[in-house]
Amino acid sequence: MFELISKNLLAPAVWRYTVKAPEIAAKRRAGNFVIVRPKEGSERIPLTIVSSDPQAGTIDIIFQVVGATTMDLSETDGILDIVGPLGHPTHIEKFGRAAVVGGGVGIAPLLPIAEALKQAGNNLTAILGARSSEFLILEEEMAAISDGLLIATDDGSQGQKGLVTDVLQPLLEQGALDFVLAVGPVVMMKAVSELTRPYRVKTMVSLNPLMIDGTGMCGVCRCRVDGQTRFACVDGPEFDGHQVDFGSLSRRLSMYKAEENKRREARN
Amino acid sequence: MPLNLNRVSMPEQEPGQRRHNFQEVNLGLTPELARAEASRCLFCKRPTCIDGCPVGINIPFFIQAILDDSPEEAVRRIRMDNSLPAICGRVCPQEIQCEKTCVLNKKGAPVAIGALERYVGDYAIRECLATECNITENGLKVAVVGSGPSGLSCAGELRKLGYAVTVFEALHELGGVLTYGIPEFRLPKEAVVQVEIDTLKALGVEFKTNHLVGKTSLAADLLDKDGYAAVYIATGAGYPQFMQIPGEDLNYVYSANEFLTRMNLMRAYKGDAAATPVFTGRRVGVIGGGNTAMDAARCALRMPGVEKVSLIYRRSENEMPARIEEVKHAKEEGIDFQFLTAPVEYLGTAEGAVRAARCVRMELGEPDASGRRRPVVIPGSEFKIDVDAVVVAIGTQANPIIAQTTPGLATNKWGYIITDENGLTSIRHIYAGGDIVSGAATVILAMGAGRNAARAIHEKLSEMAS
């Protein structure tokens, strides 16, 4: 059992947990994730490590309650199983002018990557998108580490009314970017990748397929990248957005919709 | 005395009944049946059966003990060479090992050594017979990576020799393929696998689940920083292969590992009671001809709503690598075998779910590198098999994580770890064995490798201490 040190509600149904996991905290780098199983009988689900404190031996995760397993997680006082840090850490270098684009709870995985990019000496613009200001998370943390912070909300309750791509486009037109990294819903990562393609700006995305073991054993996380089968848990989770087959990713993500709904309803 | 060629057959659940449940198919021998079978043994002066057993169990000795009605003695004898008899008795491919080399095989009725071994193993479990040993702590620590049969046997041997042993396992449950791969109806988890693991815990072996060596810690750090005197790597070969044909990423096209992990490790066979779902629809296609394919097919058949499971194998029945007993059971249960057949493409629905496998028929040509006749496509033989789900069970590769994170660890061109005959890798004090060295093989070979390495580790460390 992994002890919960603190539990904070960041936005409706979005939690930030600080969890005691000294071995993971010691090894973790930006871009790594963990697989958690909240309690006996739960599924195993992947969550990004948002931050870690090797001294205190803790890691932070941020998750949105979307289905049965995240419900389990939101109700526990300790996490039964956590394994990690998994996946390749983000490839960080000095690209020059970099933009990180985050949508919804995707802003959580984006934070550590943004920090690392900033530390590597990049000029960093953060573009955050949410349904409304109520759902916007980590705004202050992002502001603190970026050279410019731009916000888009669907309803215009904060920042520009519209999508993150509406905010990104002018920057691309001005030729103001050398590198883009996007994390969020598949439709958003796809739209960002399509948008940057004609400008030939290198664009990385962090893929979020279904996972079970996270060790390369089951193959459920396979994605098509540049026409090849890649396992997101061991070969990713970050890939070149211009090479990812987003269609097959979103199709595979919906594979268990019916079963997931059944289980979610059973819990309500 | 005339030869008795009436090999007893193990009582089993009726096919019509068992295809609807996940309870064990083979029910085990009664004491009477066990003694009847034991009495068929000729107690050969030169028992050739032993040559066929990869760990060299003294077979006539334990069979004699069954006849003498001293099962404790049989347990003690088997455990000298094999710490997991209840498991091997169930899953060993006896027909190509001990039973193949039994002299009575020439007469077509080898002694049912596997069934007798299982009988003895089950007796030990039922009577809670602890492994007899007086452990004298020697103050040295050894790390074992992976809790499959190879890691478990290495850990047990080393513990008995006085080492403080820690087993690191990536998953949340112990047992490797015994837990996540081989299904309940062939190898009961609580009644057998868990009991064997608990026995090791009682001996004092420490287990750490949720620990992926290469990520949570590094193999070299276990030696250099964490004070382990040796490391044994037994991480198996669980990296699924696909055929790279069109449509393989359609929904409900599973790797066998995914399908079986959902079923066994995540308990999807319990239906809606389990958190992790599995979708089979009405018709399932399974690609492959090994034990894994057989297990996937028989698991699928047992799921509610499944009407037909087609096993699609590119060679003929003679070349199938699966255990003969599994093939027999699968046939009795009504699996539709499509021999000399291979898929070339999967077709999907508008929503992206698989709906059919486009297949071709094959014929056998010249022998290939494996000595088996190579299947060749028959021109114009294309046809379709309608399916709602597909399980691809064409084999696995080496998992790359440890090799990638352990500089200096030599691997061959397929990524398997290279060792000498003692299991020693290219790095001092790091040993390896089981599927990650041999490629996908068998439980008993993995166990044998674990035991071998334990002995080599002990020899080396004792030498250094003296």
Ligand SMILES: Cc1cc2nc3c(=O)[nH]c(=O)nc-3n(C[C@H](O)[C@H](O)[C@H](O)COP(=O)(O)OP(=O)(O)OC[C@H]3O[C@@H](n4cnc5c(N)ncnc54)[C@H](O)[C@@H]3O)c2cc1C
């Ligand atoms: C590498 C990686 C890192 C991730 N990091 C985070 C994170 O930091 N915070 C966070 O909140 N989520 C993260 N996710 C997504 C998270 O794993 C899913 O939200 C979670 O598995 C949902 O489980 P559930 O049982 O609660 O919901 P389910 O019942 O499984 O699903 C409910 C709904 O969520 C959708 N869904 C399921 N799995 C995913 C997924 N992997 N991605 C997107 N949608 C999904 C389903 O289609 C369905 O609509 C990450 C995923 C990956 C692969």
Ligand SMILES: Cc1cc2nc3c(=O)[nH]c(=O)nc-3n(C[C@H](O)[C@H](O)[C@H](O)COP(=O)(O)OP(=O)(O)OC[C@H]3O[C@@H](n4cnc5c(N)ncnc54)[C@H](O)[C@@H]3O)c2cc1C
């Ligand atoms: C479905 C199926 C059916 C089979 N049926 C039979 C049969 O009937 N008879 C037979 O003899 N053989 C059978 N086999 C083969 C047999 O199961 C294997 O040969 C045997 O399990 C190999 O043992 P192992 O200990 O080397 O590895 P495994 O059993 O694969 O165990 C390896 C363990 O290591 C863990 N691990 C991997 N990487 C790491 C890491 N980096 N850090 C920590 N832990 C790690 C894994 O999670 C796993 O638990 C079958 C295999 C399968 C898949």
Ligand code: SF4
């Ligand atoms: S371990 Fe396997 S090969 Fe050896 S005697 Fe037992 S069943 Fe036969």
Ligand code: SF4
């Ligand atoms: S070879 Fe067969 S008959 Fe002879 S001792 Fe072995 S099991 Fe008995």
Ligand code: FES
């Ligand atoms: S999650 Fe199983 S292989 Fe990636």
